[in-house]
Amino acid sequence: MPSLKDLRVRIASVTATQKITSAMKMVAAAKLRRAQEQAEAARPYAERMERMLGSLAAASVGQAGAPALLAGSGKQEVHLLVVGTADRGLCGGFNSNIVRDSRQLIESLLEDSKTVKIICVGRKGRDQLRRQYGDMIIDTIEDVTKPRPSFEKSEAIAERITRMFEGGEFDVCTLIYAEFKSAITQIVTRQQLIPFAPAAEDEEVAEAGGGQKASYEYEPSEEEILEALLPRNLAVQIYKGILENNASEQGSRMTAMDNATRNAGDMINDLTLIYNRTRQAVITRELIEIISAKEAL
Amino acid sequence: MAEGKVEFELVAPERLLLSEPVEMVVVPGEEGDFGVLYQHAPLISGVRPGVIKVYNGGKVTEQIFVSGGFAEVTPARCTVLAEQAVPVSDIDRAEADQQLRDARDDLADAKDKHERDHAERQIAVAEAMLAAASG
Numbered sequence: 001m002p003s004l005k006d007l008r009v010r011i012a013s014v015t016a017t018q019k020i021t022s023a024m025k026m027v028a029a030a031k032l033r034r035a036q037e038q039a040e041a042a043r044p045y046a047e048r049m050e051r052m053l054g055s056l057a058a059a060s061v062g063q064a065g066a067p068a069l070l071a072g073s074g075k076q077e078v079h080l081l082v083v084g085t086a087d088r089g090l091c092g093g094f095n096s097n098i099v100r101d102s103r104q105l106i107e108s109l110l111e112d113s114k115t116v117k118i119i120c121v122g123r124k125g126r127d128q129l130r131r132q133y134g135d136m137i138i139d140t141i142e143d144v145t146k147p148r149p150s151f152e153k154s155e156a157i158a159e160r161i162t163r164m165f166e167g168g169e170f171d172v173c174t175l176i177y178a179e180f181k182s183a184i185t186q187i188v189t190r191q192q193l194i195p196f197a198p199a200a201e202d203e204e205v206a207e208a209g210g211g212q213k214a215s216y217e218y219e220p221s222e223e224e225i226l227e228a229l230l231p232r233n234l235a236v237q238i239y240k241g242i243l244e245n246n247a248s249e250q251g252s253r254m255t256a257m258d259n260a261t262r263n264a265g266d267m268i269n270d271l272t273l274i275y276n277r278t279r280q281a282v283i284t285r286e287l288i289e290i291i292s293a294k295e296a297l
Numbered sequence: 298m299a300e301g302k303v304e305f306e307l308v309a310p311e312r313l314l315l316s317e318p319v320e321m322v323v324v325p326g327e328e329g330d331f332g333v334l335y336q337h338a339p340l341i342s343g344v345r346p347g348v349i350k351v352y353n354g355g356k357v358t359e360q361i362f363v364s365g366g367f368a369e370v371t372p373a374r375c376t377v378l379a380e381q382a383v384p385v386s387d388i389d390r391a392e393a394d395q396q397l398r399d400a401r402d403d404l405a406d407a408k409d410k411h412e413r414d415h416a417e418r419q420i421a422v423a424e425a426m427l428a429a430a431s432g
Binding site (some may be wrong): 051 | 338378380
């Protein structure tokens with residue numbers, strides 16, 4: 001049985017941990033609200049952009065001279081994965097879930113003997129992938145959410161990816177991030193960025209594309225608009241990914257810290273019970289000793 | 298949706314700025330301003346830096362500066378995807394002036410074509426912003 005002093009020390013340390021986790025939970029909750037608002041505010045733009053591009057793409061897919069960003073490079077050999085994770089840990093399974101999914105994707109691509117290149121957005125993803133796939137990681141981008149996620153940063157990433165694509169460094173680009181559903185559910189999502197793949201399940205897109213695509217007028221020309229729209233869409237989709245990721249991270253952290261706080265509370269209760277029992281046992285033992293000593297006299 | 302009105306949406310990357318049925322909206326298109334009424338022919342157009350004017354009851358009810366983007370028009374709907382959008386009344390002249398100066402400095406320092414294009418775009422945006430602010 002542990003001594004009274006040991007128990008006191010342990011209770012004190014668990015209480016200190018609980019204070020930290022509950023503070024982290026509070027901070028995550030505050031950040032979550034902001035991140036969630038931002039993510040939800042950005043959704044309309046990304047959706048409209050996809051819809052517009054979808055109807056444009058429907059018209060020009062298969063045509064000769066379609067921009068490479070839309071049609072792809074004609075090959076599927078080199079895959080670029082943009083793995084979005086958090087910069088910090090202590091947020092439950094958030095980072096691990098994304099990394100696990102990335103690993104699956106990497107493995108299945110390697111099995112098909114494709115070449116894989118990785119850009120990590122977020123420190124934690126790099127840390128976890130480095131050991132196995134260190135030679136595939138071409139770059140890590142950190143602190144995209146500091147001080148807050150901004151469109152400019154996504155634009156810079158998009159520009160870089162576009163330049164790499166134009167330089168023929170890869171054929172297919174996929175973005176991996178966690179879509180925010182609620183504080184307890186985040187869904188790891190793979191989104192193909194290049195070549196552009198319209199969300200097929202959207203009926204409105206199909207309808208608009210089918211019924212009206214032929215009659216759209218373009219100002220200036222269709223090609224020019226596509227050329228301007230495609231890189232922009234890339235930036236928008238990356239921005240959306242970063243925002244969703246940010247909200248998911250905070251949500252995941254909040255849930256994890258809530259659990260940790262509750263577990264610490266349970267632990268303190270258990271320890272306090274043992275502590276009191278031990279204390280009483282000590283008192284009883286001392287009494288017995290005194291009484292039996294007296295009787296022996 | 299009310300008959301004879303256009304469902305107008307103005308979206309910036311950060312948020313949905315405006316979503317309401319309007320009588321008419323004038324958009325600064327790449328090849329000249331165009332007005333959108335109900336039953337407009339389907340159109341996809343680039344947007345140059347300028348002011349979007351929203352008309353209701355024959356009067357301008359809203360003026361929003363956009364720094365560029367795209368517009369999609371269908372008979373019932375007009376969607377503008379702006380890069381950056383600020384209500385004209387919120388434009389800070391001093392800040393726009395500063396932006397213009399910064400952009401000119403950038404242009405002077407530009408090393409390659411890419412940087413020069415970027416700076417030239419910034420100048421166009423800042424100039425349009427100033428023009429919008431002075432009415």
